[in-house]
Amino acid sequence: xxxxxTAAADHGSPGPARRARGEQTRQLxxxxxxxxxxxxxxxxTTMRAIAxxxxxxxxxxxxxxxxxxxxxxxxxDRNQHEHRAASAEILAASTDFAARLRGVxxxxxxxxxxxxxxxxxxxxxxxxxxxxxxPFSRESSPARDAxxxxxxxxxxxxxxxxxxxLRKELPELLWLGWMGVILFWVHDKSPGQRRxxxxxxxxxxxxxxxxxxxxxxxxxxxLRQILALIESVRRDD
Numbered sequence: 458x459x460x461x462x463t464a465a466a467d468h469g470s471p472g473p474a475r476r477a478r479g480e481q482t483r484q485l486x487x488x489x490x491x492x493x494x495x496x497x498x499x500x501x502t503t504m505r506a507i508a509x510x511x512x513x514x515x516x517x518x519x520x521x522x523x524x525x526x527x528x529x530x531x532x533x534d535r536n537q538h539e540h541r542a543a544s545a546e547i548l549a550a551s552t553d554f555a556a557r558l559r560g561v562x563x564x565x566x567x568x569x570x571x572x573x574x575x576x577x578x579x580x581x582x583x584x585x586x587x588x589x590x591x592p593f594s595r596e597s598s599p600a601r602d603a604x605x606x607x608x609x610x611x612x613x614x615x616x617x618x619x620x621x622x623l624r625k626e627l628p629e630l631l632w633l634g635w636m637g638v639i640l641f642w643v644h645d646k647s648p649g650q651r652r653x654x655x656x657x658x659x660x661x662x663x664x665x666x667x668x669x670x671x672x673x674x675x676x677x678x679x680l681r682q683i684l685a686l687i688e689s690v691r692r693d694d
Contacts, residue, residue: 483521486511487535490528495575499525499582526589526596529579533592533600539568541607548610554617555665558631561611562657565635566642566650573650576643592636605632619668627668634664 489511493502504525508518522528540561547560569576582590589596609628612619619627638660642653 479521482513482517483531486513486518486521487528487531490522490525491532491572491575494579495572498578499575500578529583529590530596530600533597534603536568537600537603537607540565540604543568544607544610548614552614552616554612554615554668555661557611557615558608558664559657559661561607562635562638562661563654566638566653566657569639569642570650573642580640580643601632604635605629608632608635617665617668623668631664634660 486507490502490507493507493510497506502525504518504522505515507528508515511518522531543564544561547564548557551557551560579590582588583592585591586593588594591597592601605628608631611631612624612627638653638657641656642650645653647653
């Protein structure tokens with residue numbers, strides 16, 4: 458009886474080899490979609506075209522991704538994984554807050570650089586507030602949380618001394634700032650997006666200074682007001 462039960466359980470769950478093949482197919486579909494988005498634009502690329510280029514059945518493409526929107530969520534998830542990997546050496550090398558933040562922001566631009574030509578056309582859909590592609594959407598919450606976690610690591614591993622309430626809110630505030638950098642980068646036509654790099658290098662010292670000033674007793678009432686305002690606009694009344 459035990460052997461029959463075990464065999465049924467094994468039959469019902471895919472083995473390591475099958476899971477590996479499935480992940481390879483998933484990544485193939487995702488890579489093909491990103492290439493077609495760059496070449497044809499997001500709106501003009503269909504799931505049927507993606508399946509054909511990837512050499513898989515349309516039904517197989519839909520098995521791994523329910524829609525084009527789910528493909529983009531797959532891209533978001535992988536993008537955050539790559540951003541964290543690219544930031545690891547930077548975060549291990551220094552406890553200086555400014556150096557950590559600057560390094561993580563530049564690492565994010567490095568990770569996104571191959572998609573710059575595609576980003577402008579994709580942003581037209583992602584900028585729509587009701588779109589599931591929006592970085593603020595419910596569908597994007599796993600990737601958003603993963604990105605905020607990177608900025609939390611920037612703070613927690615640093616030697617920065619800051620107000621406890623600001624420490625709690627700062628990772629999300631830094632993520633919001635990162636979204637502003639990405640928006641600037643999307644529209645940056647300078648060679649190698651040098652203007653975006655200059656924006657990062659010029660902004661980080663200002664953030665570092667503001668974080669340091671948060672400890673001053675004289676500024677705490679103003680800081681409390683700012684944090685209360687942030688909390689009030691965050692609430693869904």
